[in-house]
Structures are given as structure tokens and as C-alpha cells.
Amino acid sequence: MTIDAEVQALSRVPLFEGLESSKLRLLAFISDRMEFQDGEDLCHQGDDGDSAFVVLSGEVAVFVDGNEVARVGQYAIIGEIAILCDVPRTATLRSVGVTHILAISKEDFLKLIAEFPKVSLEIMRVLALRLEKTTRELAQARPAPS
Amino acid sequence: MEKSLFQFIWKNSARYQVAILLVTLLSYPVSYILLDLPKKITNEAIQGSNFPVDFFGMQLGQIQYLAALCILFLVLVVVSNCIKLYLNVYKGRLGERMLRQLRFELFQRVLRFRLPHFKKVSSGEIIPMITAEVEDVGGFIGEAFALPAYQGGMLVVQVGFIFMQDPLLGLAAVSLYPVQGYIIPKLQKKVVRLSRQRVKNVRVIADKVGESISGISEIHGNDTSAWHSADLSSRLYRNFRIRFDIYNRKYFIKFVNNFMNQLTPFFFYFIGGYLVIKGELSIGALIAVIAAYKDLAGPWRELLTYYQMTADVSVKYQTVVENFDPPDLYEKQRLLDDEALAFSGPLAIDNLGLSGVGSGQEVHGVSLTIEPGKPTAISGVDGSGRAELLQMAAGLLSPTSGSVSVNQTSFESTAEATLGRQIAYVGGHLHVWTGTIRDNLFYGLRHRPQEKIEYEGSDLKKRQRQLKEAEMTLNPYFDLSARWEDLEQANVSSIHELEDKALELCNVAGFSRDLYLLGVETVIAKSYCEDPACEFVTSLLRARRAFSDKITDDAQLRNLVEFWDPKKFNQSANLAQNLFFASPKEHFMTIEHLPYDPQVSAFLKKSGMDEHLTEIGLKIATTMVELFADVSADSDLLNRYSFISREDLPEFDRIVKEHKGGLQNSRIKTADRARLIALALKLIPAKHRLGVLDEEMQEKIVASRAQFMEAVGRQNTRFEFFDPDTYLTTLSIEDNLVFGHARLDRRDARQKIQKILQEIVRDNDLIVPIRRAAFDYHVGIAGAKLSSHQRRLICLVRALLKNAHIYILDETASGLSAADKALREDLQKMMSEKVFLFGVSNDAVAEEFETAVHLENGRVIER
Incomplete structure (x- = not known):
């Protein structure tokens, strides 16, 4: 798989969807492509998060406190919060079968943002939209005042 | 060492100088005939008329005579050039030999310096002295006697010729020589003084560069590169000024000389012309004298250059040699003796004192007797005189009073052949040599070559030549390619066993794991x-x-x-x-x-x-x-x-x-x-x-x-x-x-x-073989690729491998870690028949030893 396929995958990630393709290429180039064997862990719950993972192929199981809570497949991004702020991993990620992952390291991602302010604007926009959505959902979920 | 250059040359090469002189004298008649022959050819053979002439008993016609003279001319050209070639090669070779001898002598003197002397001289100064500064001496030695003899002779012949033509003109020719002889040395004296300053200044520059390299991290860490730049720059400027002054004077001397040389023809034309007009001198004779005077300029210039070179090289020689003659040099025999005494019995330190050194390094009246099998700790903080006491006990430092001895043999009068084999010392400042780990571990066994290699054929010829040159230059005969490791001293019978023993000792010293890790990285010998x-x-x-x-x-x-x-x-x-x-x-x-x-x-x-x-x-x-x-x-x-x-x-x-x-x-x-x-x-x-x-x-x-x-x-x-x-x-x-x-x-x-x-x-x-392979690991410049702990362990194993009678460790394995403690216990066990002195600054560590002596301000304190 070459960098073009990775750019394809990155462009499907909501967080990066507004980025121009040249920046996506740079992001893909500075990220690490990893192969994980069946049962190998991508990260452990409670560890310091230092990178986000984009699933290029295969399937990843998400474990919280030892219980599998979800499975994610191709083009999913996992652990993206870790590259924006310092939080411990909230789940353990385990490869199901052989998976190919693009690991975006926090350090390099922040450098990229520092380098290109437009990228951070795009990301801010996506995050703001998410926050707005979450707030609305929260408001709806709250029982109406009687 | 000879204080003046000519003493050195004469003492070491008188025979060869005489040979050069003789061959030079031999070339006189040849060059004289060669000068004379063209005149003879034109005057007698071409323009002559009385043929046939008698030529070595033969009657020759004009053409035959011409041919004979020309062939003679050709033969003489060949002969004279062959003599020149031979002389030049001979002189060059002599110069190189003397240079080798001088350099070796200087290096040997460095080896004979006492330890405290190295507080006064730096390697940055010593290195250029042995390498660059004496270089010119080599080129000069071959010419030292031959040139003045040859050119001086030429000068005398030419002047004689002029005197023979006319005494008055002769006087005119030499009239300015006394003046030149007075002025030029005066000017030269100043140049000599400047040369001395220049040499010393260059040494300081070398020293500063060397110091900047060894202190490079301090320079970067303190942002002082500007200061060092300015410092060096001012030294360079000083160098420029000195050189400029030298040039001024040197070329002024040349100017004076040329001027005076060209002033003399003035007298010739004036006095000679007057004499010719008066009819007291033939015009032919005047022209001959003027031609002879032209020939005078060559030798005179050569002599002047020689004079300037002599002054320059002598200064260089003196400024070098005076640094290698400290009054307290060790006797040469101390290095050269190969008779090793076998030490046994206790080490006796009697009323030992060291004074006249920096404060905190003095030792006062220490008396101790250390029996074999009774490990003794010497404790004392830095500045208590501990390091100095231990160095004196190791025979490295000479006490100013009292003595250190074994069996009534004082270390002061004992050769290194005994001290260096019977005593093993690992001190605060240690050195790992550039080379492999093997070189470093076996270093303590390399005293003399242990075998004589039997060379054959062309190798034998090469070796014989090498030996002959060594003999002529007073260099040692040791064969570097022989095996130097003294197996007997280490109690083993082969190099393989020696390696086994080294591995075992590395294990004791706690160096095995490092050895394995280094071994994995090693590119093993081809x-x-x-x-x-x-x-x-x-x-x-x-x-x-x-x-x-x-x-x-x-x-x-x-x-x-x-x-x-x-x-x-x-x-x-x-x-x-x-x-x-x-x-x-x-x-x-x-x-x-x-x-x-x-x-x-x-x-x-x-x-x-x-x-x-x-x-x-x-x-x-x-x-x-x-x-x-x-x-x-x-x-x-x-x-x-x-x-x-x-x-x-x-x-x-x-x-x-x-x-x-x-x-x-x-x-x-x-x-x-x-x-x-x-x-x-x-x-x-x-x-x-x-x-x-x-x-x-x-x-x-x-x-x-x-x-x-x-x-x-x-x-x-x-x-x-x-x-x-x-x-x-x-x-x-x-x-x-x-x-x-x-x-x-x-x-x-x-x-x-x-x-x-x-x-x-x-x-x-494969673990042990890989550890063994690590012996081939190259440690970098002075062990730079090893950690300081690894360097210390290598020095410790080196000492243990030496199988000495007296072991003196200072600040080695003296930490509080469990590993160091265990190592100390092992060491004490190993030293059951040895004299073992252990220097440490921590009192608690000293208490682990059966006997502990505490030092304060250079004195033993009773507790």
C-alpha cells in the first residue's frame, strides 16, 4: 500500500475531511505505517496517549476494563483525542487478525498544525461542530422541565 | 644533552662530517679543472697555432686536441655531477638519521620526566617540539661543516686569484668584508631573539588549540567561544608581528649585503680604470679580475645564507633542548634495565614525606608496614594526601623525604622493570589506550618482546636494515611485530589461556555483561x-x-x-x-x-x-x-x-x-x-x-x-x-x-x-565466545567509546592480570553499591598472598577492611 492509499484513508476521517490533499499527503508521509498480528495490542488502557490510529485494513477490538465494547473497521480513527490533549488511553485496542494501521504521532501532528495554521482552523471547525452536536444531544437527553 | 647544535652534531656525526669534507675536497680539483677547461679549449685548441701539441705524452693535431679536450670536459662533467649526487644523498641520509636520533632522544627524555614535571609542561607544547620544531635541524646537519668548507674554500681561491692579479684590487675586493662582518651579526642577533619569541609563541598557540579541543564542552557550555577566539586571534597577531619584524631584518640584511657587494665594482672601475690609464695594469687583467669578482658573489651569498640558517636552526635547537633537561630527570638505566627483582614480604613505608607541592597534596612523616595477606584501607578525603601517598607507595612519585621499600630495596633506586611488574596501581586518573580491549587488558604484560622472530629471505634483509639503522641512530632494537605479552608473568602457557584468564577476571570485576554487549557490536578480526x-x-x-x-x-x-x-x-x-x-x-x-x-x-x-x-x-x-x-x-x-x-x-x-x-x-x-x-x-x-x-x-x-x-x-x-x-x-x-x-x-x-x-x-x-570476541572491540580514542565505569573496570582487570606482588587501588570499586561491595570482598579474597592497599574517601567503606588507616592533612590520624 502506498502513500496515495493512505491519503485516501485519511480523507475519509471526519477530523481531517476539510484538509487539502497536499497537507494530507504530508500528514500521511510523516505518519508510521504499522502491521499488527492477531491479538497484538495497539495500546493499553491507562497508558499515556501519544498517537492516533487510522485503520487502513482489518479490524480492531476495543476493550474497556477487560470487556470488549466495540469493534471498528477500515477508515476508522481511534484515539484521536490523544493527539490534541494529554489524556490517558480510555481503552485497550487489540488487533483482530492482521491489521494495517497508520499511526499519527502527537508530536508530529502538533508540529504540522504549528506549521500550517489553516489546518488548525479546519480542525477547530470540526471540533466545534462536534461540540455543538454534543451540546444539542445533551440538551435533548435532559428531561424537559416539568 | 648537548646544549649547542654544533656540539650535538660533532659528537654524534664527526666521522660522517669528516667523510663529507673529504669528498667535498675531492671535488675541488674537479671543479677547478672544469672551470679552467673551457678557457683552454677556446684559447689553445680553437685559437691556438703551435700544433702538434704534447698531451700526456701524445702528439696531437688541432682537431684531435680539440676532441681530446672536449671528451675530457665531458668526463669531468659526469664525474663532478656524480660526486654532487652522492654528496647530496649522503648528506640527506645523515640529516635524517641525526633527526631520528634527536627525536628519539627527546621522546625518551619525556619518558624519563618525573611525574610532577608534567604539571609544568603540556602535551600541546611538547608535541610540536619533537615533531615540527626540530625538522629544520635535519636538513641542516648534512651541510653543517661541508658548506662553509666548500664555499669558504671557493671564496679563498677566488680572492687569492684577484690578489695574484693585483694586490691593490685584491684589497678593494675585500675592503667591505670587515664592514659586512660587523654589521650583519649585529642585525642577525636581533633576528635570533625574535626567532626565539616566535618559537615560544607558536608553542603557546599549539597549547591553546590543544586545550580548546580538550575543553570543548566547557567552551560550548559557557558560551566562551568568543573569548577563546579573541585569545587565539591575539596570539596569531603577535605571531604576525614577530614574523613581520623578522622579515624586515632578514631582508634588510640581504639588502646590506647586496648593496655592499655591488659597491665593490665601483672601486674596481675607479681604481682599476685609473691603473689601466696609467699603464700599470693590463686591460685583460682588469676584465679577469672583474669576472673573478662576479664569481665571488656566489660563495659569499651562500655563506651568508648559511650563516643565517645556522643562527635560525641553533635557536630552534636550543629552545627545544632546554625544555628536555630538567635537573631531576630519572636515570636512563631506570627505563632500560630488564633485570626484574622478585618482590616478597611486606611493603615498608618509612617516615614518608612530600612537600613543595600544592596544598592538599602534601604528606608528612607517614610510616606504615603492610604485610602480605593483610588488606589495608587508606581512607581520607580528597586533599588529605591519600592519592599522593598511594602514588609514592606505587613508586610513581618520588618522596621528598623518607622511603618506600620492599626487603630493604628502596623504590627510588629500583628500575621500572621491577616496579612496573611487581606493583599494580589503578589510580584516580587512569588511561585507556586507543586500540582494542585486548590491547588494553594485556597492556600490563607488554614489557619487552617475548620472542625472537626468525626472518627469512627479503624479510630478513628488511629487518637487518632496520636493525642497522637503529644501531646508527641509538634507537632500540625491539621488534614490534613479535609477541610482547609475558605469559609467564600471568602464569599461563598460551595466548588462549591468557584470554581465558582475562575472561575469568572480567567476570570477577563485573565486566562480563558489558563485554557481551560490546561483543555483539564487534566486527570480528578478519x-x-x-x-x-x-x-x-x-x-x-x-x-x-x-x-x-x-x-x-x-x-x-x-x-x-x-x-x-x-x-x-x-x-x-x-x-x-x-x-x-x-x-x-x-x-x-x-x-x-x-x-x-x-x-x-x-x-x-x-x-x-x-x-x-x-x-x-x-x-x-x-x-x-x-x-x-x-x-x-x-x-x-x-x-x-x-x-x-x-x-x-x-x-x-x-x-x-x-x-x-x-x-x-x-x-x-x-x-x-x-x-x-x-x-x-x-x-x-x-x-x-x-x-x-x-x-x-x-x-x-x-x-x-x-x-x-x-x-x-x-x-x-x-x-x-x-x-x-x-x-x-x-x-x-x-x-x-x-x-x-x-x-x-x-x-x-x-x-x-x-x-x-x-x-x-x-x-x-555463544555467550563466552562473544565475550571473547569483544576483546577485538575498538575502544575509540583513549577509550572514548566506553563509559568511564567500563574504562575503570578495564584498568582493574589489566592490573589483576599482571599478577603483581603489590596491589594499590585508589578510588576504584569504592562506591556504596552492592556490586562494588561484593567486588571489594572478592578482591580481598584474591589478595590473600599479596600486599593490598585500598584508597577510599569514604570511612565506612574503609571499615570493611581488616586494617584501616585514616589520613588527614597528610598525616595519619590515630582513632
Whole structure:
């Protein structure tokens, strides 16, 4: 798989969807492509998060406190919060079968943002939209005042 | 040592100087006849009339006479030039021999300096003295007597000739010599003084440069480069001023000399003309005198140059030699004696004192007797005189009062042959020699060559010549290529046993683990691994197979390593390794260098790979320029991820722009092509994932490997091919075992590989052989590739291996860690029959010893 396929995958990630393709290429180039064997862990719950993972192929199981809570497949991004702020991993990620992952390291991602302010604007926009959505959902979920 | 240059020359080369003089004298008549002959040919043979003439008893006609004289002339030309050639070679050789002798003598004197002297002189000053400063002396020695004799003789002959023509003109010719003889030495004296200053100033410069190099981290750490720059710059300016003054005076001397030489003809024309007009001198004689005077200028100039050179070289000699004559030099015999006494019994320190040194280094009236088998700790903080006391006890430092002795033999009068073999000292300042670990461990056994190599044929001739030269220059006869390790002293019977013993002692010292880790990194000696019967290499190859089986079979470990497979493209290796499938034997051969290598470029052209690589390079460059063009200069994204450096990016940008339409449409410059090829060769497909290498191209690259091997030959001196069944002499043991590249896309691949490797090594009983291989590990300049702890352990093992009678350790294994404590216990056990002194600053550590002596302010304090 070459960098073009990775750019394809990155462009499907909501967080990066507004980025121009040249920046996506740079992001893909500075990220690490990893192969994980069946049962190998991508990260452990409670560890310091230092990178986000984009699933290029295969399937990843998400474990919280030892219980599998979800499975994610191709083009999913996992652990993206870790590259924006310092939080411990909230789940353990385990490869199901052989998976190919693009690991975006926090350090390099922040450098990229520092380098290109437009990228951070795009990301801010996506995050703001998410926050707005979450707030609305929260408001709806709250029982109406009687 | 001889204080003046001429004393030195005469004392050491009188015989040869006389020989040179004799041959020079021999050349006098030849050159005289040679000067005279042309006149004879023109006057007697060509213009003469009384033929036949008598020539050595033969009656010759005019043509025959002419022929005879011309042949004689030819013969003399040959003879005179042969004498000159012989003389020059003889003088040059004599000069070189004397220079060798002088340099060796100076170095030997450095070895004879007492320890405190090194607080006053620095290596930065000593090195130029022995190397550069005496260089001119060598060129001068051959000429020292011959030149003044020859040119002086010439001068006397010519002056005599003028006097014979007319005494008055003779007087005129020499009239200014007294004046010149008075003025020139006066001016020269000043030049000599300046030369002295110059030499000293240059030494200071050398010292400052040396100090800046050793203190480089302090300079960077304190931002003092400006200060050091200014310091050196002012020294350089001083040097300039001195040299400028020297030039002024030197050329003024030349000016005075030339002026006076040309003033003399004035007298000739004036007085001579007057005499001719008055009819008291023939015009022919005047012309002859003027011609003779012209010839006078040559010798006179030579003599003047000689005079200036003598002054210059003498100054250099004196300023060097005065530094090598301190009053308290050790006797030469102390170094040269080879009679080693066997020490036994207690070490007696009697009323020992050291004064006249810096405060905190003094020792006052210390008396101790240390019995064998009674380990004694000497405790005391830095500045209590502990280090000095122990150095005196080791015979390294001479006490100012009292004595150190064994069996009534005082160390002061004992040769190093005894002290250096019977005493082992590991002090605060230790030194690891540039070389291998083996060199360092066995260093304590290399006192004298232990065998006499029987040379044969041409080797014997070479050796005999070497010996003869050593004899003529008072150099030692020791054979460097002999075995120097004294096996008897270490109580072993072969080098292999010595290595075993060293391994055992490394184990005691706690150096084994380090030894293993260093061993894995070692590129083992060539002679060792090219021997197909070598058991070690066979086992390493077996371990390589075991490793590869393990990685291939285990599901979890699968694909951790991409092995070197002749038939497969290696995604984790760069294109250079993939294409050539070899490792270069020459260290300087980098990827940048490869496209320029004649063998490589010929192969690339022939196989058509150069076109492909250029294209790949261009594609990479295009992508890199596109990706990183608008990344700012100070971002380290570029340095970390691009394989084009920031400085090179504009250059590649230009290349990409020039060849936008593809390579077919434009001609490419050779240098640009080389750049692109080098770029392509650096590509690691799995890391860079640029998609510039399709499968077809990968197959092509794999197919080219055989072609390359054919082009350079399987057995060649420059490349070593990757072959699963061959141990590669250019790779470290680890690289040979793994024999491939760790997969870049597997997390923690390196650590996992290390772990498996250790298991494999253990299962194949390779741990000890690998430790042994570490003996070949090169420690870098003065052990720079080792940690300070490792250096100390090496020095400790060196001392233990020496099997001395007296052991003195200072600040070694003196920490509070469990490892150090255990080592101290082991050491005490090992020293059951030895005299053992252990210096430490911590009192609690000293309490572990049966006897502990406490020092304060250079005195023993009773508790």
C-alpha cells in the first residue's frame, strides 16, 4: 500500500475531511505505517496517549476494563483525542487478525498544525461542530422541565 | 644533552662530517679543472697555432686536441655531477638519521620526566617540539661543516686569484668584508631573539588549540567561544608581528649585503680604470679580475645564507633542548634495565614525606608496614594526601623525604622493570589506550618482546636494515611485530589461556555483561572469521539459522525481520543494499559516493539501472519538493522525515523544475544525475511508501544483483556480498546473526529481536565466545567509546592480570553499591598472598577492611 492509499484513508476521517490533499499527503508521509498480528495490542488502557490510529485494513477490538465494547473497521480513527490533549488511553485496542494501521504521532501532528495554521482552523471547525452536536444531544437527553 | 647544535652534531656525526669534507675536497680539483677547461679549449685548441701539441705524452693535431679536450670536459662533467649526487644523498641520509636520533632522544627524555614535571609542561607544547620544531635541524646537519668548507674554500681561491692579479684590487675586493662582518651579526642577533619569541609563541598557540579541543564542552557550555577566539586571534597577531619584524631584518640584511657587494665594482672601475690609464695594469687583467669578482658573489651569498640558517636552526635547537633537561630527570638505566627483582614480604613505608607541592597534596612523616595477606584501607578525603601517598607507595612519585621499600630495596633506586611488574596501581586518573580491549587488558604484560622472530629471505634483509639503522641512530632494537605479552608473568602457557584468564577476571570485576554487549557490536578480526574451519564462525552461522527459523515459525514473531534473501526484494532495506546486495569493505564509501565510483557507475550504465534510478530519484525529488516546499526552515519535520536535507532542497527544486517534462525530453547534467541516483539509492520502500517502485522494478532490481556480482567478481577487495551461508566480515556479530532488517512497521521490533537473539546465543553456547570476541572491540580514542565505569573496570582487570606482588587501588570499586561491595570482598579474597592497599574517601567503606588507616592533612590520624 502506498502513500496515495493512505491519503485516501485519511480523507475519509471526519477530523481531517476539510484538509487539502497536499497537507494530507504530508500528514500521511510523516505518519508510521504499522502491521499488527492477531491479538497484538495497539495500546493499553491507562497508558499515556501519544498517537492516533487510522485503520487502513482489518479490524480492531476495543476493550474497556477487560470487556470488549466495540469493534471498528477500515477508515476508522481511534484515539484521536490523544493527539490534541494529554489524556490517558480510555481503552485497550487489540488487533483482530492482521491489521494495517497508520499511526499519527502527537508530536508530529502538533508540529504540522504549528506549521500550517489553516489546518488548525479546519480542525477547530470540526471540533466545534462536534461540540455543538454534543451540546444539542445533551440538551435533548435532559428531561424537559416539568 | 648537548646544549649547542654544533656540539650535538660533532659528537654524534664527526666521522660522517669528516667523510663529507673529504669528498667535498675531492671535488675541488674537479671543479677547478672544469672551470679552467673551457678557457683552454677556446684559447689553445680553437685559437691556438703551435700544433702538434704534447698531451700526456701524445702528439696531437688541432682537431684531435680539440676532441681530446672536449671528451675530457665531458668526463669531468659526469664525474663532478656524480660526486654532487652522492654528496647530496649522503648528506640527506645523515640529516635524517641525526633527526631520528634527536627525536628519539627527546621522546625518551619525556619518558624519563618525573611525574610532577608534567604539571609544568603540556602535551600541546611538547608535541610540536619533537615533531615540527626540530625538522629544520635535519636538513641542516648534512651541510653543517661541508658548506662553509666548500664555499669558504671557493671564496679563498677566488680572492687569492684577484690578489695574484693585483694586490691593490685584491684589497678593494675585500675592503667591505670587515664592514659586512660587523654589521650583519649585529642585525642577525636581533633576528635570533625574535626567532626565539616566535618559537615560544607558536608553542603557546599549539597549547591553546590543544586545550580548546580538550575543553570543548566547557567552551560550548559557557558560551566562551568568543573569548577563546579573541585569545587565539591575539596570539596569531603577535605571531604576525614577530614574523613581520623578522622579515624586515632578514631582508634588510640581504639588502646590506647586496648593496655592499655591488659597491665593490665601483672601486674596481675607479681604481682599476685609473691603473689601466696609467699603464700599470693590463686591460685583460682588469676584465679577469672583474669576472673573478662576479664569481665571488656566489660563495659569499651562500655563506651568508648559511650563516643565517645556522643562527635560525641553533635557536630552534636550543629552545627545544632546554625544555628536555630538567635537573631531576630519572636515570636512563631506570627505563632500560630488564633485570626484574622478585618482590616478597611486606611493603615498608618509612617516615614518608612530600612537600613543595600544592596544598592538599602534601604528606608528612607517614610510616606504615603492610604485610602480605593483610588488606589495608587508606581512607581520607580528597586533599588529605591519600592519592599522593598511594602514588609514592606505587613508586610513581618520588618522596621528598623518607622511603618506600620492599626487603630493604628502596623504590627510588629500583628500575621500572621491577616496579612496573611487581606493583599494580589503578589510580584516580587512569588511561585507556586507543586500540582494542585486548590491547588494553594485556597492556600490563607488554614489557619487552617475548620472542625472537626468525626472518627469512627479503624479510630478513628488511629487518637487518632496520636493525642497522637503529644501531646508527641509538634507537632500540625491539621488534614490534613479535609477541610482547609475558605469559609467564600471568602464569599461563598460551595466548588462549591468557584470554581465558582475562575472561575469568572480567567476570570477577563485573565486566562480563558489558563485554557481551560490546561483543555483539564487534566486527570480528578478519583473519578469525575467514577461516572456514573456525568453530566460532560455524556456531555463529548455526545461530543465524536458528534465529531465522524461530522468527519464521513463531506466529507472534512472524515478519519481525526481513531477511537477506538473494531472490527477494527487501522492503525494509534501502535500494543500495537491495541492488548491490553487498556491504562495502571501505568505510569511506557512502551512498553519495557510490554514483561516482567507477566500478559502480560502469555497472549501473551496463545494466541500464542508471536510467531507472535517475527516474526514481526524480520522482522522489518531485514528491519531496511538493511535500516540504512550504514547510518553514526551522521546523524539524524536514530534518526528521525528508531524506533531502534543508540545504539540498533548493538544489533538488531546481532539478525538478528543469526536468518537468520527464527525462526523455531533456538532457541531464552528470552531477544532477549522480544526485538523483544517490537519492534513489537511499529510498527505503517500507519507510517512505512513496509508491515509486512497482513490482516489476523490484524484480528488475533483484535480477540485477547477479549482474553486479559478476561485474565486480565474487571475491573482490571492495564489496562483500550478502550470502545466507557466509559470515560477513564487514558486519558486526549482531548484524550477522540477524542477517536482515528489523521490520519498520512492527512495533518494538528491535527490542523483541534483541530478546530472541539473547535466547539463541545462550542456547548455542555463544555467550563466552562473544565475550571473547569483544576483546577485538575498538575502544575509540583513549577509550572514548566506553563509559568511564567500563574504562575503570578495564584498568582493574589489566592490573589483576599482571599478577603483581603489590596491589594499590585508589578510588576504584569504592562506591556504596552492592556490586562494588561484593567486588571489594572478592578482591580481598584474591589478595590473600599479596600486599593490598585500598584508597577510599569514604570511612565506612574503609571499615570493611581488616586494617584501616585514616589520613588527614597528610598525616595519619590515630582513632
